[in-house]
Amino acid sequence: MMKHVNAGIIGLGRAGQMHLRNLMTIPEINIIQVADVFIDKISGKLNDLGVTNQTTDYHELLSNPDIDTVFVFTSTDTHEQIVTDAANAGKNIFCEKPLSMSHDEEASLDVLRAVKKNNVKLQIGFNRRMDPQFRTIFENVREGKIGTPQMVKITSRDPDLLPHDLIQRIGGLLQDFTMHDFDMARYMMGSDISEVYAKGGTLIDPTLKDIDDVDTLALVLQFENGAFGVIDNSRRAVYGYDQRVEVFGSEGMLKAENVNNSTVELYNDKREELKKPLPMFQKRYKEAYTEEMKAFVDSILNDTPLVAQGSDVIMAQRVANAAKKSLDTGLPQKVNTKFSLD
């Protein structure tokens, strides 16, 4: 008899609905109940999908004894409260980063303390770790196929600018976007980032200066184990979502190019190219989103390690904060790599 995770889902906005569809394809997950403050607007759509147990109040869901695990897809400003409540209700938790709106990490550490006290599992949504391409690199690095890692190289470019008000809500380029690259860099190298230098500017949208943000970044990383890293970012790559990772080591190199929408080649006199990088994160990381959920289910049912833990989000945030300071001061910045909840 198959073991199951009995799940509640909190937050069914656009992201939540994407995750819901992915969760429904995993046989080990029973979706017991869903909660959203605006549940009425999407009730019909949910019924069509067979998800009929709906509520506006996430507390109702947390008090449901049939539910052992909750997936939190609400907006960032609610994470701190909901994750703490879920931990205190004894549920395992999946939550997108970050855990708190506050750049000061104490608020996030408090959330992690609640998780620890209640002895529940918390997985952070660093989905790129489970992207099949990057995961293949990760595994081959761990198997020693390239010897000792010496350099990680990440190119990460978004297809287009975000609205200024959204940036002000979710954080600037370093704290919303590059943060994923900092996590990827740590993950690949198996070592913490101990120093960061960031240089950037507004080459695309000069008005970003008004909200203290940039659209173009070049960074150098120093890892605790002696290795190095380079990252380059842009807010707007006209050709799509550009996501590439390379790890170089003493015995070789592993690299993942962009995933294209097609393998078909057209040769005509114009030599038009049909292959294009996938345009949006939803498509590019579709498998990653499902794989991170499968890994979380596996961790719950079989006690395998979590893909990304609470400490990972703290560490990535510290680097983002240090990089922001580097950008502001023009000087490289040290990063604290010690982590403790005590």
Added chain:
Amino acid sequence: MMKHVNAGIIGLGRAGQMHLRNLMTIPEINIIQVADVFIDKISGKLNDLGVTNQTTDYHELLSNPDIDTVFVFTSTDTHEQIVTDAANAGKNIFCEKPLSMSHDEEASLDVLRAVKKNNVKLQIGFNRRMDPQFRTIFENVREGKIGTPQMVKITSRDPDLLPHDLIQRIGGLLQDFTMHDFDMARYMMGSDISEVYAKGGTLIDPTLKDIDDVDTLALVLQFENGAFGVIDNSRRAVYGYDQRVEVFGSEGMLKAENVNNSTVELYNDKREELKKPLPMFQKRYKEAYTEEMKAFVDSILNDTPLVAQGSDVIMAQRVANAAKKSLDTGLPQKVNTKFSLD
């Protein structure tokens, strides 16, 4: 409100279960009931998936007025009877090729007459037509990107030999395997095959001669519109499932290479290659299996054209029969391209 197809599924062996999981990911499909003569063996697994309305008797399913569409995944020898019964019960039908065990096409034509008389839709499982790569070629050919098609080139190699008794049940290389290539060739060129020459032998398993089969084939096709084709087949490609299509025309060329399991490149002193062609048809054509079902649903709900019709299976079978005769006689063979149910 979303329109739905209310489906019954007949046949839940290995193939049927794969299709069932795919069908469950399509929101427009409600699975009302499933039937299999050995339903007891898989009842628990089906319950786990939430498919609880089960029967051993497909007649019960066909008489269920809530069902408008049936998916037939039973063994080939039952197709003739079940598709005829389903047509007479007024259900739309999806069925894998062929429609009959008989190489004489009269039995298949009788099935198609029942479909026509009852005015139901019948889609044949030529799934490769909906493979995203091949579909991209098809669409670009239709859009005139390579001008007038002059040559189609298909390489199709299976990963390994089949057991002799299975071959005897489902047909030899030409009639089970190459038949898909004949259909692909017709589909790409938009023209019927009017002549075929086949040359082959037993380079892998000489005992295949005992059951009148070959493991290696080289073919030349002549199309009614004047174009040409070449096909090469093998029963055993040690590197995986090799499925490539190329169309050449007056203004250019389109080609689809194999789909690999990874885009990651490993450079070390051994220069080991991580990219491998997908090993099995289930994985290689996973998207194609889902896409053909989506297209069928779309045809039912919105009356769009079927991906592959009854006449398509008759045509592919005629070429397979002619190719077998060519192999036996050493001479090219004409193929009848006239089709009528009268």
Added chain:
Amino acid sequence: MMKHVNAGIIGLGRAGQMHLRNLMTIPEINIIQVADVFIDKISGKLNDLGVTNQTTDYHELLSNPDIDTVFVFTSTDTHEQIVTDAANAGKNIFCEKPLSMSHDEEASLDVLRAVKKNNVKLQIGFNRRMDPQFRTIFENVREGKIGTPQMVKITSRDPDLLPHDLIQRIGGLLQDFTMHDFDMARYMMGSDISEVYAKGGTLIDPTLKDIDDVDTLALVLQFENGAFGVIDNSRRAVYGYDQRVEVFGSEGMLKAENVNNSTVELYNDKREELKKPLPMFQKRYKEAYTEEMKAFVDSILNDTPLVAQGSDVIMAQRVANAAKKSLDTGLPQKVNTKFSLD
């Protein structure tokens, strides 16, 4: 002290001049004298290159005792006479195929008998054998990397139509163009072609029928060792010179795609493609032309095997003749694989 080949060059038309420049880059070759009936027209150009010993009369060159090796780049209709004369003068000979204008092979065999009698080396200009890509396939096949070869697949398409009068002088598609593919097929498989089936037509230029030629061909080959082959040809690929070879065997597959003019990728919103197959045989086979000469020099100086011998041109011609008969009769044709000069 470096050993040298002391060379005379006969024929300095466009092809001859291309070869001359290649020969000048090989340090082991001293160019002693050149001959061309129209030497006056190009005398200045030759002087600029430092090639000052010029004559209109190739007999003068053949009687020059300082010359041990001649390179024959004259038009096909002169090969029979000049190669025979050169053999009788005791010179080693490099000559483009074919050895005679006559489709009847007796004339060519007479040339080979002269070569044998005088015990000189004769290398035939099957330059593609020394193309670095195809040579890599050849060597890996010989090293057993793909086990026993079972299928060779050749796509060979020219960039554009030839003038009708040129075709009438040098032979039709099968005898001028496909002949190179027949030689490549034999070379790769290490076995003679024992049967051929050719199907073709005039899809590009219907007036080719007037001179008994075709512009599009699809062929099946049977090899003496049991293996098979497929070839497809076209007179006009709008995207350039299309030259691809693939060998499939019991333990794997080797394939060479086209050589592009660039590795640079351009990603913009039009996704324009910069990589294009090399457009002309002179550029595509530039290295092959030099490598075949180096191999010939090596064979002369160190008695290594010739890249392509007289018997190779006879064999390729036999297949071309049989293929022409197949095209005319619509039936496969056997090919005589016995070779003897007695």
Added chain:
Amino acid sequence: MMKHVNAGIIGLGRAGQMHLRNLMTIPEINIIQVADVFIDKISGKLNDLGVTNQTTDYHELLSNPDIDTVFVFTSTDTHEQIVTDAANAGKNIFCEKPLSMSHDEEASLDVLRAVKKNNVKLQIGFNRRMDPQFRTIFENVREGKIGTPQMVKITSRDPDLLPHDLIQRIGGLLQDFTMHDFDMARYMMGSDISEVYAKGGTLIDPTLKDIDDVDTLALVLQFENGAFGVIDNSRRAVYGYDQRVEVFGSEGMLKAENVNNSTVELYNDKREELKKPLPMFQKRYKEAYTEEMKAFVDSILNDTPLVAQGSDVIMAQRVANAAKKSLDTGLPQKVNTKFSLD
């Protein structure tokens, strides 16, 4: 009548001999005389190549009135003297970088003043600018295919460590190796580097610290026009010579991957990879070495612009010096971009 460059070559060590062979393939170059202090050791080899006018004294060559252009391939410590003498003798000059051993640029500026005063042409051997791949990027950037350049990304890794004494003679990683990348970055972006940050260490050979060098580098560049750059370097890539360039801009991206030794793909059960990056600079930049010479010839004969001028070597050196200071201090460093010989 073809116009010619009448050339003298000074320095025929390993590099000089490679260049000599390249120069001999360019018809517009007449090699009048060669000079090397150890000419006796290679005299036989030169005679074999037909280069018989040899001397040990480069002054003799400079006073030869038949020579209009000299190619300087001697060791770096002689550049300052020889280039100055050649300029004062009124010869056009090709010379490898740098112009002087001194890190202080005054010595180099004195050389350039002699060149200017005598009104001769001086081309610097920044051969990579004429690599066909990088040149294709350059030209497409100039044609506006990617809009305004915003980021340049260079990966440059050598196949293996150099001996410590050689490093001490030619300079450390930044000043010998990365200097080429600084020049490439300037060339691609069409703007000077105004600030540099360098981070590095000894991950391969810790004893490099003894000679004040590193083996691994990560750098961030700021350009005068506002754009950015990232560079990563390693002394030892076990898989060969890794040379990649990418330019990203407002309307797209151009990138050049490594050039492989083959396009052949081998698919067997081990999935062994035959394609390897070219292993050595001599092979990787073979075409670049010839193309830079052709461009120099073209500049002399037709007064087209030089590929790389004296000011280019000064600018690259300044960035290298600033990067070294950044490495030593841990702080980013400004670079002076003003250039004047007055």
